[in-house]
């Protein structure tokens with residue numbers, strides 16, 4: 024996943040000045056991240072951003088959000104149209120097919136509109152009056168999708184009444200903009216919340232993700248009429264950044280469910296099917312055919328690659344109209360369940376998403392993560408590390424997975440491929456944390472905690488919320504929450520882990536200097552901005568390399584001394600920062 028916008032902060036003007044008065048920010052930015060109405064409600068309810076005292080508005084279950092979004096997507100169409108158009112006329116023209124629930128415009132190789140009708144029949148009505156273009160020398164495949172081109176019959180008539188169309192932004196802020204926003208913030212807590220606000224998926228971007236899945240579902244449905252294509256991963260778990268990939272899986276389980284209803288009387292009816300030697304081969308065959316369909320018939324599906332020999336076979340492609348890089352898998356219900364778990368953790372406390380976004384951006388800025396598969400830490404692993412860290416606070420900010428399992432009722436029971444994936448699905452049944460630590464403190468202590476973590480012997484385990492002995496010798500061991508014998512970070516090399524540890528120690532050191540009134544030499548880059556700047560981290564490590572002890576050891580010693588004197592330290596739990604003038 025690409026975290027555009029944080030990689031190249033080095034040559035930016037140092038215009039923004041740090042505010043002298045550091046005030047607490049009471050802004051609630053936490054929300055399940057998928058339903059705009061919920062997000063708006065939470066932004067309005069001020070006063071609880073920095074504490075565990077959360078907004079008590081009932082939060083939707085993951086399955087409810089998925090269902091609602093899927094239905095919206097199935098009633099929607101995508102229209103590419105010329106720049107010179109009157110929005111009013113455009114909507115009037117479309118409403119001949121039925122009332123429109125909502126719409127938005129965005130730019131991606133041209134101007135597009137996503138229009139959501141109130142009824143599904145309107146889509147069929149629009150398709151019935153749409154023609155397949157004649158292509159001159161080329162030939163068109165007459166595939167009737169929900170993606171259209173709108174052409175003007177009389178361009179001059181339209182331009183005179185052209186309205187100013189507001190385009191929804193689908194990209195993260197530029198490095199320069201982000202840097203300015205961070206430096207203009209009033210406290211480190213404000214910086215973390217600003218970063219979250221700027222990078223999180225917008226309502227429109229989320230809609231576009233569900234819509235893109237439903238377009239792929241239309242294609243797969245030619246073979247498997249009752250299938251569903253569901254988004255998972257960061258598109259739906261609350262931790263997605265603008266620009267992140269779109270993970271989707273072809274769910275064929277609905278087909279199986281259907282047959283349950285037909286087992287009436289003394290007979291059992293089964294389909295005649297083709298057998299293959301294993302589940303994996305079945306998956307490969309299905310994905311291979313769907314990959315071919317996307318390549319040959321899917322409007323705007325380009326660069327289709329069938330990566331069928333991977334541990335989890337997939338089809339990767341770009342969807343031009345939405346601009347998403349898509350990964351399509353099948354048989355991936357555990358990953359969907361992981362997404363639900365992360366959604367719950369992200370929605371439980373407003374600090375979780377802010378911290379995860381900042382750590383992910385920090386990791387990307389220092390090339391600890393990459394969009395290319397390799398020996399790096401993944402965003403998924405980083406999220407697990409933050410969750411684990413928050414489970415270890417006193418009092419804990421997040422409950423353990425075992426606790427969430429203990430709250431589950433019969434309806435929540437979920438066994439997938441023999442793995443117990445049960446946990447409570449109703450967020451409103453989980454008691455909010457009484458912990459009131461600030462984001463600034465949590466950020467600093469995250470770096471200290473993992474800067475000193477005994478990775479050589481301990482495993483990270485969110486199921487129990489405590490370190491366990493490593494069952495195997497991989498440098499980094501993070502237990503897969505559901506397939507508990509697996510390590511989600513098995514790919515991480517010792518050198519990548521060491522890089523993470525060194526950077527965590529350096530970042531803790533930078534933040535500690537700030538808290539004690541010793542900002543970094545380039546003092547206009549403060550707080551999170553200083554941490555995201557690769558050159559700052561490099562300078563710090565270069566300075567340290569000149570001295571005798573290895574950087575990591577000295578920073579470790581320093582951290583030990585910070586810990587022992589932490590009670591004298593200057594961060595209050597209400598988010599205000601005081602400067603120690605004696606140092």
Ligand code: GTP
Nearest residue numbers: 024256257258267268270358361362402403503511
């Ligand atoms: P970004 O795409 O980087 O924003 O984050 P992501 O959470 O979407 O990660 P990614 O696209 O790599 O993976 C998508 C989802 O697959 C994750 O959210 C997890 O649910 C699941 N997943 C990823 N890596 C692993 C892994 O190593 N083990 C398991 N069990 N699941 C994984």
Ligand code: MG
Nearest residue numbers: 256257268270
């Ligand atoms: Mg992803």
